[in-house]
Amino acid sequence: MKYLSGKSCTIDDVMSDPYQFTFKEMSEIVGKHEAVKWFSTLYKRNLSKKHKTICKKNVLKDGDTSKYIFELSDGRCIETVCIKRRDGITVCVSTQVGCAVGCIFCESGSNGFVRNLTPSEIVQQVVLLNEKVNRIIFMGMGEPLYNYDALIKALHILRDRNGVNFPTDGITVSTVAPIKELKKLREEHMKLQLTISLHATSQRVRDMIMPNMCKNDINKTIEEAVAYSLRHNRKIVVAYLLLPGINDKASDVEQLGRWLCDKNVMINVLEYNTTSNDRINRVNKQELIRFKQRLENIGLDVVLRQSHGGKIRAACGQLVSQYNKK
Numbered sequence: 001m002k003y004l005s006g007k008s009c010t011i012d013d014v015m016s017d018p019y020q021f022t023f024k025e026m027s028e029i030v031g032k033h034e035a036v037k038w039f040s041t042l043y044k045r046n047l048s049k050k051h052k053t054i055c056k057k058n059v060l061k062d063g064d065t066s067k068y069i070f071e072l073s074d075g076r077c078i079e080t081v082c083i084k085r086r087d088g089i090t091v092c093v094s095t096q097v098g099c100a101v102g103c104i105f106c107e108s109g110s111n112g113f114v115r116n117l118t119p120s121e122i123v124q125q126v127v128l129l130n131e132k133v134n135r136i137i138f139m140g141m142g143e144p145l146y147n148y149d150a151l152i153k154a155l156h157i158l159r160d161r162n163g164v165n166f167p168t169d170g171i172t173v174s175t176v177a178p179i180k181e182l183k184k185l186r187e188e189h190m191k192l193q194l195t196i197s198l199h200a201t202s203q204r205v206r207d208m209i210m211p212n213m214c215k216n217d218i219n220k221t222i223e224e225a226v227a228y229s230l231r232h233n234r235k236i237v238v239a240y241l242l243l244p245g246i247n248d249k250a251s252d253v254e255q256l257g258r259w260l261c262d263k264n265v266m267i268n269v270l271e272y273n274t275t276s277n278d279r280i281n282r283v284n285k286q287e288l289i290r291f292k293q294r295l296e297n298i299g300l301d302v303v304l305r306q307s308h309g310g311k312i313r314a315a316c317g318q319l320v321s322q323y324n325k326k
Contacts, residue, residue, distance in 0.1 A: 017053050018042055019120035019127070022153065023160045036162060043127060043163035054078075054124050057323065065309035068129065069321055072097070072121060076114060077323040078141055080125045081314045088134030093125045095151055096142025097324065101176050102212045105199075105241055107275045107313075107320040108141045114324065116147040122154035126164070136166065139174035139195070141319045145181035155190060168192060174239070176213055177221045186228045195237040195268070196225045200247050201255035209246065222259045229264045239305075241270045241317075242283050242291055253291075257298040267295060268305040273315040 014021065014029055018038055026035040042051065057077060058069040066082045081092035099106070100113035125140075126133060136158070138144040144151050151173070158166045172193035175182065185192070200206035200218065207214040229236045238260065242248055256267065269292055272282045283291075288304055295302045307315040 014038070017120050018051050019053070019123045019157070020118060022156050023162045039160065039162040052124055052128060054121055054128070056128070060312040060314070062309045062311040062314065065312065065314050067309060067312050067314035067319075068125075069323065070125065070128075071323070072117075077321040078117065078121070078125070079314070079319040079321050080129070080140060081309060081319070082129055082131060082133075083308050089131050090135040090137060091126055091129060091131070091133045092137050092140050093122060094140030094142055094319070095122060095138055095144045095147045099142045100146065100212055101143050101210060103176070103197075103199075103210045103317075104277055105209065105243070105272055105275065105280060106317040108317075110276065110320055111324050113142075116150055117142070119150045119153040119157060122150060123157050126158060126166075133166075135170045135172070137172045137174060137195075139172070139316070141321070143176055143178070144173050145175045145178050145185065148181050148184065152188065155192070159190070172237075176210060177216065177225060178213070179216050179220055179224055182221075182224045182228065186224070186231050191232045191234060193234065193237075194225070194228055195239055196221070197239045197241075198222075199239070199241045199243075201252045201259075205247055209243070226263055226265070233264075235264045235266055237266050237268050239268045239270060241272060242288060243272065244281050244283050244287065248283070248287070248291055250294075253294045253298065256295060257300060261299045266301045266303065268303055269295075270305050270316065271307065273307055273310055273317045275317055 009029060011030060014026060023035055023039055026038055053073050054070045056068055057071040060067045064084045068080045070078050070080060076097045078094040078097060080094060083090045096116050097114035098111050099109035102109045126136060158164050159168060168191055172195055174195040176197045199209060203218045206218050225236055269288060271288055272280055292302045292304055309315050
């Protein structure tokens with residue numbers, strides 16, 4: 001059989017890194033009976049530590065939020081955030097070391113793009129927390145859809161009934177929405193929750209704040225996001241980071257209305273979490289509330305999203321890992 005890299009896999013590969021295999025793949029290598037035992041050991045009995053290929057380097061805590069710094073086999077580090085809420089535990093998972101998108105409000109790309117994570121490295125971020133997680137969000141370091149094959153394989157592993165058996169309803173992919181990959185995701189037979197990081201209503205502004213998305217037309221991005229919602233009968237979320245003087249004008253409100261009124265969409269309005277970019281101004285609560293009300297007045301479904309973990313640099317846009325700094 002073949003793995004993502006195209007190489008043949010053997011029992012030695014299973015022994016060295018079992019988290020890289022779907023149940024079907026493992027069955028083809030070791031047989032179905034042995035695969036059942038492997039998956040039970042890895043995902044149900046908390047006996048997985050001897051097989052891990054990533055390890056906890058540090059854990060920081062801020063109230064209900066914990067940030068785990070995991071060291072990878074090549075010495076690089078990623079950050080994973082665990083938030084304990086009243087309705088359960090949410091884990092924010094990374095998919096890349098670094099990021100190539102270059103959003104001005106996000107620290108993850110400050111060292112550039114280093115490499116994609118393997119499916120095993122993605123899966124282990126959830127398993128090694130040893131917590132009863134009820135929601136997984138791919139919103140950590142990196143752009144999930146730019147590591148498409150590994151993301152999809154990790155999802156199949158996490159959803160497999162022989163292992164974690166994680167419900168699809170509890171999985172969200174948060175993406176800047178590269179159009180080619182978003183189309184592919186729409187055709188997957190998984191009704192994933194989807195969050196689109198939009199943050200602008202014109203191509204000019206989006207190119208300024210998300211410079212490496214310039215080849216993706218903003219109108220087409222909205223079109224494909226709505227198509228995903230229709231295809232899977234899901235309410236999607238549009239994330240909108242409010243930046244004073246940049247994307248908070250009356251014209252922005254009007255354009256969001258033209259695009260999204262009467263669509264199965266909710267808008268999450270976010271406030272900027274401090275990064276090393278000291279040129280960005282942060283809105284106050286009153287400005288956030290006023291912008292929310294302006295959107296609601298034209299018929300949009302809007303919530304203000306609360307950030308967690310700011311004291312430990314675990315909030316949205318703050319993940320980078322000091323251990324990767326040049």
